[in-house]
Amino acid sequence: MPTALVTGATSGIGLAFARALADERHDLVLVARHRERLDEVAADLRSRGASRCEVITADLADPADCAAVEARLAEGRVDLLVNNAGFALGAPFDTTDVEAEQRSLDVLVGAVMRLSHAALGPMLARGAGDIVNVSSVAGFLPQGTYGASKAWVTSFSAWANVHYRRRGVRVLALCPGLVHTNFHQAAGGRTPRAPRWMWLEPDEVVQQALGDLRAGRAVSIPSQRYRLLIRAARLAPRGLVERIGRWR
Numbered sequence: 688m689p690t691a692l693v694t695g696a697t698s699g700i701g702l703a704f705a706r707a708l709a710d711e712r713h714d715l716v717l718v719a720r721h722r723e724r725l726d727e728v729a730a731d732l733r734s735r736g737a738s739r740c741e742v743i744t745a746d747l748a749d750p751a752d753c754a755a756v757e758a759r760l761a762e763g764r765v766d767l768l769v770n771n772a773g774f775a776l777g778a779p780f781d782t783t784d785v786e787a788e789q790r791s792l793d794v795l796v797g798a799v800m801r802l803s804h805a806a807l808g809p810m811l812a813r814g815a816g817d818i819v820n821v822s823s824v825a826g827f828l829p830q831g832t833y834g835a836s837k838a839w840v841t842s843f844s845a846w847a848n849v850h851y852r853r854r855g856v857r858v859l860a861l862c863p864g865l866v867h868t869n870f871h872q873a874a875g876g877r878t879p880r881a882p883r884w885m886w887l888e889p890d891e892v893v894q895q896a897l898g899d900l901r902a903g904r905a906v907s908i909p910s911q912r913y914r915l916l917i918r919a920a921r922l923a924p925r926g927l928v929e930r931i932g933r934w935r
Contacts, residue, residue, distance in 0.1 A: 887910060
């Protein structure tokens with residue numbers, strides 16, 4: 688059976704990925720910070736069809752913890768890596784503690800880079816493998832350091848897909864918009880006051896991503912409405928784009 692490693696696997700999009708892959712009979716390696724929750728999710732996924740469900744407790748902002756996940760990717764067969772772990776900061780850049788900003792950068796960019804690098808070696812040696820890096824439509828809009836980090840993830844993933852797909856490794860940037868998860872509450876903020884049509888469900892985001900990955904696409908923007916929004920943002924005056932970007 689193929690093996691998938693999913694970071695941030697206990698909630699939101701990460702949990703939706705883990706469930707979808709369990710339904711496809713993948714063996715799973717789940718990475719998150721809280722062991723009790725990891726064990727609960729692992730038990731549920733085994734009941735859904737994952738014959739093997741390994742857990743790794745790790746805070747990817749911690750260099751030692753990140754290194755442990757890198758080692759797991761380098762030493763054992765992982766057919767699909769889902770870099771999903773991440774969080775947003777609930778305050779403007781000028782009022783946020785710089786160490787919190789550094790922690791965000793370490794998870795959103797540093798861990799994506801390091802885990803992708805660790806996974807690539809074995810995948811290229813086999814001539815097969817997939818990497819999904821969860822980015823955001825925020826990367827196409829002016830949205831502070833979070834948007835800047837996601838812009839890096841999207842750019843890196845698109846480049847990596849072009850560079851490595853000829854050697855059997857597909858890389859996808861998944862760029863969802865607003866999704867019904869606890870993302871905003873975890874950041875200490877309120878749920879954005881956005882129209883109902885802008886909200887997506889985690890399961891539909893994941894199914895779109897897996898379809899786009901297997902079709903060889905480099906970037907997945909779930910739903911036609913967000914694809915149209917991004918196209919419009921590229922053509923609209925800068926001031927209007929900045930106002931659109933305030934929904935997060």
